Amino acid sequence: MYLMRILGTLLCFFPILSVLFELHRPLWTVVLLCANAFVWPTLAFLRARNTANPLQTEHQNLVFDAGAGGLWIAMMAANPLPSVVIATILLSDRLSAGGFTLMRKAALTLLAVFLLVWLVLGMPLELHVTQRTMFATLPLIAIYMLALSVLTDSIASKLRMKSRELERIAMMDPLLDIANRRLLEKRIQYELDKLRATPNHSSLMFIDIDNFKEVNDRFGHKVGDALLVTVSKILHIATRNTDTPARLGGDEFVILLPDTPSDVAYDVATRIMDAAATMTVLQEHAFKCTLSIGIASALPGMHTVTDWLKAADDALYQAKRLGKNQIYSH
Numbered sequence: 001m002y003l004m005r006i007l008g009t010l011l012c013f014f015p016i017l018s019v020l021f022e023l024h025r026p027l028w029t030v031v032l033l034c035a036n037a038f039v040w041p042t043l044a045f046l047r048a049r050n051t052a053n054p055l056q057t058e059h060q061n062l063v064f065d066a067g068a069g070g071l072w073i074a075m076m077a078a079n080p081l082p083s084v085v086i087a088t089i090l091l092s093d094r095l096s097a098g099g100f101t102l103m104r105k106a107a108l109t110l111l112a113v114f115l116l117v118w119l120v121l122g123m124p125l126e127l128h129v130t131q132r133t134m135f136a137t138l139p140l141i142a143i144y145m146l147a148l149s150v151l152t153d154s155i156a157s158k159l160r161m162k163s164r165e166l167e168r169i170a171m172m173d174p175l176l177d178i179a180n181r182r183l184l185e186k187r188i189q190y191e192l193d194k195l196r197a198t199p200n201h202s203s204l205m206f207i208d209i210d211n212f213k214e215v216n217d218r219f220g221h222k223v224g225d226a227l228l229v230t231v232s233k234i235l236h237i238a239t240r241n242t243d244t245p246a247r248l249g250g251d252e253f254v255i256l257l258p259d260t261p262s263d264v265a266y267d268v269a270t271r272i273m274d275a276a277a278t279m280t281v282l283q284e285h286a287f288k289c290t291l292s293i294g295i296a297s298a299l300p301g302m303h304t305v306t307d308w309l310k311a312a313d314d315a316l317y318q319a320k321r322l323g324k325n326q327i328y329s330h
């Protein structure tokens, strides 16, 4: 904002000065213009920096800028070219900085100051624009508009990055670097739609850590969390880029395996079980961790995400019922 104000006041300085000379305004108006152009930007910056509420103070500064604009438009006897350009820049700038509320405030201030000074000066009008004033106004139009576009573009790209980051966070588990239920359900729905159009073999794998409550109770939640991190890493390593390993919550994980028949999914589950058997976080505590895994392939009658998830959950239930530490495939 500081640099934009310096640039704005500097670029406004030349057309205003040109008209002040043409109208033979007294020297003090030129001194006032110099103060506005070269002292005010730093004052405004210091005001905003040394306050408890910088945003509110900066909005006050922006309204003050608009008031100064009204003053100079009156001093220029409403000379049309610089007056219209300055008023337009002031108002559009305020609109992008603080929306319609700030722009309305700025517009009213600009108009009030203009009317007051213009009446005091005897309502002068100078409708003729000299070539010098026109050339003095051109840099204001070209450079300031360009700078404003660059600023707007940089704000827009920052917002785009932030929004992508927020979207990613909304789809990820807060504890682990793995998809959450929301993303998983979206991908399952996409897969079901795809299978309806082009029938194929795809599998869903439900994974649950055996006796996880005991891990928490015996070794504490930190060790439990570390175990969850390790399991999620194993799931990432054991799967392809096209698969979606996700955490449903607690110690429950699900992997969506597109274009994967159940026998291949079974091999993936075996690899996961083998890797889980060597988990170091538990070796330190001499505790053998095992997993139970249920696998369900997509069937023609499965229309909803819940149908498919339930089939995989049922398979997991069977694996638990048969004594845990095993894979059950429907």
Ligand SMILES: Nc1nc2c(ncn2[C@@H]2O[C@H](COP(=O)(O)OP(=O)(O)OP(=O)(O)O)[C@@H](O)[C@H]2O)c(=O)[nH]1
Pocket (backbone or CB within 6 Å): 175, 208, 209, 210, 211, 212, 213, 214, 216, 220, 221, 222, 223, 224, 225, 228, 249, 250, 251, 320, 324
């Ligand atoms: N450390 C940790 N524990 C969690 C988290 N979320 C849930 N839990 C715990 O995970 C445990 C889940 O236990 P269950 O799956 O119900 O039971 P289990 O002991 O695994 O038994 P089985 O599933 O029958 O093998 C509970 O004690 C929860 O408190 C988490 O983010 N971190």
